[in-house]
Amino acid sequence: MPHKFIQVSSKEQSATKNWCGPDLRQAKSVLKHRPDIIIFELANSGRTPETIYNKYNCINKPYGLIKEHIKKVRRSARNNYPEALADIPIWENIAKLWKDNHNVFVYRVDIAKEFRLELFDVWQWSYPCIKKNWFWWVPMYIREKIMAKNINWILQKHKNEKNLTIAIFIQKEHWGRIKFLMKNPSKKKIWNLYFGKFKEISPKNITQKIKEINKMYYKYWMRISDFE
Numbered sequence: 001m002p003h004k005f006i007q008v009s010s011k012e013q014s015a016t017k018n019w020c021g022p023d024l025r026q027a028k029s030v031l032k033h034r035p036d037i038i039i040f041e042l043a044n045s046g047r048t049p050e051t052i053y054n055k056y057n058c059i060n061k062p063y064g065l066i067k068e069h070i071k072k073v074r075r076s077a078r079n080n081y082p083e084a085l086a087d088i089p090i091w092e093n094i095a096k097l098w099k100d101n102h103n104v105f106v107y108r109v110d111i112a113k114e115f116r117l118e119l120f121d122v123w124q125w126s127y128p129c130i131k132k133n134w135f136w137w138v139p140m141y142i143r144e145k146i147m148a149k150n151i152n153w154i155l156q157k158h159k160n161e162k163n164l165t166i167a168i169f170i171q172k173e174h175w176g177r178i179k180f181l182m183k184n185p186s187k188k189k190i191w192n193l194y195f196g197k198f199k200e201i202s203p204k205n206i207t208q209k210i211k212e213i214n215k216m217y218y219k220y221w222m223r224i225s226d227f228e
Contacts, residue, residue: 003155003163003164003165003166004163004164004165004166005166005168006029006033006035006165006166006167006168007168007170007172007175008025008026008029008167008168008169009025009170009171009172010023010025010026010083010086010169010171011023011083011086021085022082022083022084022085022086022088022089023083023086024086024089026086026090026167026169027086027089027090027092027093029167030090030093030094030097030104030167031093031096031097033165033167034097034102034104034165035104035165035166035167036104036105036161036164036165036166037104037105037106037107037154037158037164037165037166037167038094038104038105038106038107038166038167038169039107039109039151039154039166039167039168039169039170040106040107040108040109040110040169040170041109041110041147041169041170041171041174042108042109042110043108043110043111043112043113043116044107044108044109044110044111044112044150045112045113048150048153049107049108049109049150049151049153049154050107051106051107051108052065053065053105053106054105054106054107057103058098058099058101058102058103061095061098063095063098066091066092066094066095069087069091070088070091070092073085073087073088074088090169094106105158107150107154109146109147109150109151109154109170110143110146110147111142111143111146111147111220114216115139115142115143115216115217115220118214118216119139119143134195134198134200134201135210135213135214137194137195137198138206138210138214138217138221139217140174140177140194141190141194141195141225142217142220142221142224142225143174144174144177144178144181145181145224145225145226146220146224147170147174147178148178148181148182149224151178151182152182177193180193187203187226187227190226191203191226191227203227206227207221207222207225207227207228
């Protein structure tokens with residue numbers, strides 16, 4: 001049987017007057033589905049999406065690192081990011097699986113933190129209207145290309161294992177396009193998906209335009225793009 005993929009989104013908005021507390025959907029899915037692999041939409045600055053937790057068996061997992069992580073999350077929650085509290089029960093439930101001798105592997109597949117921080121500055125003030133601007137789709141394309149590459153790396157690592165349950169803790173909108181990229185579509189199909197509706201850019205001029213607007217995006221574009 002093929003692997004079973006379970007995609008679960010989470011609310012990313014900061015607390016408002018209508019906020020009802022942290023989104024627990026991902027945390028609940030950990031115990032409900034008991035996945036063999038969890039793929040997080042979290043920054044990864046390493047050469048692969050590996051995490052230190054995967055180096056140990058269940059008995060020897062570095063549980064102390066989880067406690068330190070939870071402390072950081074609580075600090076972040078106090079500093080205007082209360083939605084971060086949803087991360088705590090996720091890791092508590094992962095630890096429960098390990099203590100039950102269920103060795104779930106965890107990976108971080110998103111782009112490096114420096115890139116995400118710059119993107120967040122744009123998202124915070126301009127979303128969702130910015131989706132009508134071609135430049136918004138540049139970081140989306142870069143991030144999703146990298147996430148697709150990292151997920152393919154994970155699947156290759158576990159290629160000899162069958163019937164895995166894989167929890168995808170990536171936003172639904174991203175996951176749809178990542179699955180598309182993982183099918184190795186043509187350059188034309190990729191261009192049409194991300195940039196096809198914008199007449200002011202083309203595969204021939206987009207690289208130079210990115211270079212003129214944002215040096216960081218240009219750096220990553222040259223590493224990963226199909227159109228450099």
